[in-house]
Amino acid sequence: MYNISSLRLTTYAIVLLWLFVFLFVACRSSSNGHGDKDHGLILIGTRVKTPQGRMFYLGAYQDMPTRVDPKEMVLLGRENAIYSYGKHPYVWDGSSAILRKYAVDNAMKVKVVDSMQFKNIVKAESFGSLAFISNEEAYAFFLAEGKVIQFNPSTMRMTASLTVPALPMGKTAEVNTNTYYSFVTDDHTILLPIGINPNNFDKFPTVAQVAVFNSRERSIRYSSDSRMSLGYNNFAVDILNGDLYYRPSKYIARAQDYAPVSDSPPTGGLLKVKKDGNFASDFFVDLQKVLDAHRIVSVIYIKGKDVLVQYIEKGWQIPKDPGEWFDCPTKLAVVDLHQMTYKNTPLLDHYGTIYPVGELDGKQYFANFGAKDGTYHFFEQDDDQVFKATTEVLGGSGIYIARIR
Amino acid sequence: MVSYNCYILEINPEILKRYNEHTANEAECKAVEDWLNDYSEDLNVLSSNELHSMKHSVWRQIQQKTNGANVVQFTKPRKKNYALPLTAALAIFLLITVAYQRWTGSYPNDSDAIVITSAQGDIEILEDHCKLQFSGYLQVFNRSSKIKSIECTNGEKYTLAPGETYYLETIDGKHSIVPESHLSPDDNYSRFIRGDVKIYPEKAKNNV
Numbered sequence: 001m002y003n004i005s006s007l008r009l010t011t012y013a014i015v016l017l018w019l020f021v022f023l024f025v026a027c028r029s030s031s032n033g034h035g036d037k038d039h040g041l042i043l044i045g046t047r048v049k050t051p052q053g054r055m056f057y058l059g060a061y062q063d064m065p066t067r068v069d070p071k072e073m074v075l076l077g078r079e080n081a082i083y084s085y086g087k088h089p090y091v092w093d094g095s096s097a098i099l100r101k102y103a104v105d106n107a108m109k110v111k112v113v114d115s116m117q118f119k120n121i122v123k124a125e126s127f128g129s130l131a132f133i134s135n136e137e138a139y140a141f142f143l144a145e146g147k148v149i150q151f152n153p154s155t156m157r158m159t160a161s162l163t164v165p166a167l168p169m170g171k172t173a174e175v176n177t178n179t180y181y182s183f184v185t186d187d188h189t190i191l192l193p194i195g196i197n198p199n200n201f202d203k204f205p206t207v208a209q210v211a212v213f214n215s216r217e218r219s220i221r222y223s224s225d226s227r228m229s230l231g232y233n234n235f236a237v238d239i240l241n242g243d244l245y246y247r248p249s250k251y252i253a254r255a256q257d258y259a260p261v262s263d264s265p266p267t268g269g270l271l272k273v274k275k276d277g278n279f280a281s282d283f284f285v286d287l288q289k290v291l292d293a294h295r296i297v298s299v300i301y302i303k304g305k306d307v308l309v310q311y312i313e314k315g316w317q318i319p320k321d322p323g324e325w326f327d328c329p330t331k332l333a334v335v336d337l338h339q340m341t342y343k344n345t346p347l348l349d350h351y352g353t354i355y356p357v358g359e360l361d362g363k364q365y366f367a368n369f370g371a372k373d374g375t376y377h378f379f380e381q382d383d384d385q386v387f388k389a390t391t392e393v394l395g396g397s398g399i400y401i402a403r404i405r
Numbered sequence: 406m407v408s409y410n411c412y413i414l415e416i417n418p419e420i421l422k423r424y425n426e427h428t429a430n431e432a433e434c435k436a437v438e439d440w441l442n443d444y445s446e447d448l449n450v451l452s453s454n455e456l457h458s459m460k461h462s463v464w465r466q467i468q469q470k471t472n473g474a475n476v477v478q479f480t481k482p483r484k485k486n487y488a489l490p491l492t493a494a495l496a497i498f499l500l501i502t503v504a505y506q507r508w509t510g511s512y513p514n515d516s517d518a519i520v521i522t523s524a525q526g527d528i529e530i531l532e533d534h535c536k537l538q539f540s541g542y543l544q545v546f547n548r549s550s551k552i553k554s555i556e557c558t559n560g561e562k563y564t565l566a567p568g569e570t571y572y573l574e575t576i577d578g579k580h581s582i583v584p585e586s587h588l589s590p591d592d593n594y595s596r597f598i599r600g601d602v603k604i605y606p607e608k609a610k611n612n613v
Contacts, residue, residue: 051548321581396590
């Protein structure tokens, strides 16, 4: 019989087959690039320098990538804080006072699936972190104005607006709880480190302070300790056992260099914070004294008795202009808390400044800025090697890492 | 009856009827198909109106069958199909456009301004130099590709590198400026932005 149709059918069938094969291979290669989905996904946040200023990006991966590129990530904005709980990323946008809930689709694209507007409820600038208790219970803290917003992460609906005592030092200086993280204990107590960036050094803070929120009673209290001054970004977790420490802050170290006050408590110490939010009365180490340093800039990690400390050497000439202070030369040392000795390490010579960005599969991860070669990396804290560069970040620094399931 | 020496068999209504009814033998089928594929439109062959209409009838039957099998309709006479290359060209164009937008779209557009952020929002300054009076803690971003500068009312001047962000602060009544590149990304210093600013250049665009 006449064979026109079968000839055309064959041609179209071949084209369709090729299309199908192409799409199948594309999907498979996309999946293979990210690994096995059963293990959950790795979320990576970066802060990249763009023509519009530094911007936050978020990407999802099934395996730890060797390189993350903002072109393959979702642009979040310029004032964001990234969190995750369960299988969803949550991103606070400080410029619009919106909390957005994201999901990762089969093509590994991170997409907004829901959002909550806080603009008419609280002031965006008083935001101080989220804390997740369950899939139905989470809190957003605005303690500078004495408010805690309870919401349901599943429905992204507000369930309660709580009025609580505001931060005790909130009205005298630029004080707030940390924007990027909070700690939830086993009994659902939420610990929020309180930090400060004092512009007016006459109001130098004279106590260390932590906000302690009891999610069962929905009440807050403030735990203080006069052995140290108020820090900023000031919790560090012991990698070995999860113990929480109150660590020094470079902002307050700078303030101390220019402050007219002379009887302020040490800024370069280390306090231990118990699970109930109280400071351990039997633990305090003045790292500045142990290192005989000019100032302690930061505690990067605590691993049992070993504490990795970034410090400024004694004898450094304080610049007249406080704006030049952050460009100070620093050194890195491992302090032995048992022996009260230290050993300098040359890590900073190559990577610049290192800071913690999150935990992945039981390992602490760090990121850097100010490397001599201008590169940015994520680093895995390893038993055998202090830092192992795992992932190069294109265009800027890493800011967040976590696994969602 | 029509005879045409290119065909072994004569094409007549009976053969065509058998072809349509699938009862024609192999030789008759070949003769009909060769005849259908002949586009010479030789008038000698098509002298009979009856035969002409029969040829259309055969084509109609073929089309009905092929359409019934959900395949693309075979049209006669064959015309050059411009739709396919046009569609392909459009698809390539769209792909290139999307790829370009993906490549460049991940970064917002550039413009030639200094952007000062205070508690009141953003102010864009188009001039290369401006004088300002401020309180609190401000963010200053040189969004342009050239060096710009600002001068505080107390006489302190600061140079702004292209594409760099700074924080202006007042400590004990004295202004200072901190480049964002000196600050650790894990310190969310933009949260401390507060206070107000007054700009003295002529070309200031308030985005509040």
